[in-house]
Amino acid sequence: MLEPVKIGLFGLGTVGCGVVNVLQRNTNELTRRAGRKIQISHASVRNINKSRLCNTQGIVLTEKPMDLVNNPDIDIVVELIGGTTRAFELVMKAIKQGKHVVTANKALIALHGNEIFAAAQAMGVNVAFEAAVAGGIPIIKAIREGLSGNKINWLAGIINGTSNFILTEMQQKGRSFADVLAEAQKLGYAEADPTFDIQGIDAAHKLTILASIAFGIPLQFNRVYTEGITQIHADDVQYAEKFGYKIKHLGIAKQSNQGVELRVHPALIPERCLIANVNGVMNAILVHGDAVGATLYYGAGAGSNPTASAVVSDLLDVVRTLTVDPENRVPHLAFQPNAISALPILSLAEIETAYYLRLRAIDEPGVLAKVATILSQGGISIEAIYQHEPKTGQKDVDIVLLTHKVKEKQLDKALNALEALPDVVGDVTRIRLETLDA
Numbered sequence: 001m002l003e004p005v006k007i008g009l010f011g012l013g014t015v016g017c018g019v020v021n022v023l024q025r026n027t028n029e030l031t032r033r034a035g036r037k038i039q040i041s042h043a044s045v046r047n048i049n050k051s052r053l054c055n056t057q058g059i060v061l062t063e064k065p066m067d068l069v070n071n072p073d074i075d076i077v078v079e080l081i082g083g084t085t086r087a088f089e090l091v092m093k094a095i096k097q098g099k100h101v102v103t104a105n106k107a108l109i110a111l112h113g114n115e116i117f118a119a120a121q122a123m124g125v126n127v128a129f130e131a132a133v134a135g136g137i138p139i140i141k142a143i144r145e146g147l148s149g150n151k152i153n154w155l156a157g158i159i160n161g162t163s164n165f166i167l168t169e170m171q172q173k174g175r176s177f178a179d180v181l182a183e184a185q186k187l188g189y190a191e192a193d194p195t196f197d198i199q200g201i202d203a204a205h206k207l208t209i210l211a212s213i214a215f216g217i218p219l220q221f222n223r224v225y226t227e228g229i230t231q232i233h234a235d236d237v238q239y240a241e242k243f244g245y246k247i248k249h250l251g252i253a254k255q256s257n258q259g260v261e262l263r264v265h266p267a268l269i270p271e272r273c274l275i276a277n278v279n280g281v282m283n284a285i286l287v288h289g290d291a292v293g294a295t296l297y298y299g300a301g302a303g304s305n306p307t308a309s310a311v312v313s314d315l316l317d318v319v320r321t322l323t324v325d326p327e328n329r330v331p332h333l334a335f336q337p338n339a340i341s342a343l344p345i346l347s348l349a350e351i352e353t354a355y356y357l358r359l360r361a362i363d364e365p366g367v368l369a370k371v372a373t374i375l376s377q378g379g380i381s382i383e384a385i386y387q388h389e390p391k392t393g394q395k396d397v398d399i400v401l402l403t404h405k406v407k408e409k410q411l412d413k414a415l416n417a418l419e420a421l422p423d424v425v426g427d428v429t430r431i432r433l434e435t436l437d438a
């Protein structure tokens with residue numbers, strides 16, 4: 001049997017220790033699959049004296065990550081420190097030393113992936129990033145390899161567990177936003193900066209990566225329309241249910257001849273869809289290919305063991321490719337680097353969806369007629385309407401509408417007109433509605 005492959009780990013926190021535990025627990029299976037032993041020989045940590053969630057016997061610990069980069073015995077480094085400054089520096093240096101890289105860092109890939117992959121290509125090394133999207137769900141492999149016979153038309157996913165956990169608890173238990181967020185942080189689901197979760201940034205990182213490997217376009221994080229769940233009101237969750245919908249936070253990527261839609265936002269989705277019933281911290285991604293139709297991938301999107309599952313399978317992949325001619329490896333972004341498409345990213349104004357609208361209006365004759373007139377003058381067709389009786393002691397009523405599909409710019413115009421009506425109180429709430437039809 002070949003010599004063991006030596007691995008250097010940057011970071012021995014929750015995920016790092018998960019990786020150590022999985023490698024120790026499954027040594028037999030992994031060696032049988034890889035054809036040689038995978039051994040974590042070194043790990044860099046911030047504080048060498050801290051107690052750990054794993055057995056570090058046999059692993060040389062250091063507080064200097066560059067020791068790993070400069071160690072010629074280490075074949076593969078695993079980056080689990082997060083962030084985009086130090087992590088980027090270390091990954092680029094490791095690549096320049098001819099080391100292969102495995103990372104769980106979605107921000108790093110979404111923001112710097114184009115540069116990282118170009119450097120890796122030039123050095124003939126691999127950068128594997130399955131754990132960066134949807135934790136333990138092998139979605140990168142599914143799209144990049146399993147569906148490679150297809151033209152991918154679109155994908156839509158629940159790719160932030162923290163947001164899904166918060167929306168589920170609000171919907172099922174009527175809990176407050178702040179209360180559920182605190183619990184998600186305690187359980188270790190949320191990012192170090194939880195605004196990344198609730199403002200949609202974490203999901204935008206992941207969508208950037210998924211869109212690139214689905215459509216063969218460069219990583220373009222700054223072109224993703226990004227909206228989080230902070231504006232979702234408990235009333236909207238209840239009204240959506242009356243119409244037969246659930247509110248989920250989605251990442252959506254679609255390609256057409258005109259260009260690519262890249263958007264992250266809350267959406268009403270029909271409750272009959274399987275994905276509408278993905279609850280708690282779980283993730284799920286629907287991918288529609290022209291040959292296969294709709295496919296659905298479901299599983300744990302965060303946590304020590306699920307993320308370690310993806311990191312370790314990347315390690316196995318890299319170990320297997322150590323002997324493969326670099327030209328014949330699976331390309332980082334699924335398509336050959338010289339065949340990346342320049343398809344434009346469409347502006348949100350041009351995107352067409354249906355909408356859920358909620359407005360508060362003074363309960364007087366003729367108000368509904370004025371609302372309907374503005375919408376019809378804007379070419380917006382109403383699919384359903386619901387007016388709630390005034391709550392005790394209040395003069396205002398909620399009017400809730402579902403529209404047919406319309407361009408975002410048309411809707412913007414109508415909303416301005418609605419908000420200018422003296423009978424309408426405050427801003428109109430707008431949530432996009434996705435039927436997720438094949």
Ligand code: HSE
Pocket residue numbers: 132134135159160161162163189190191197202301302303
């Ligand atoms: N904060 C992320 C989430 C963790 O809630 O999904 C996994 O990327």
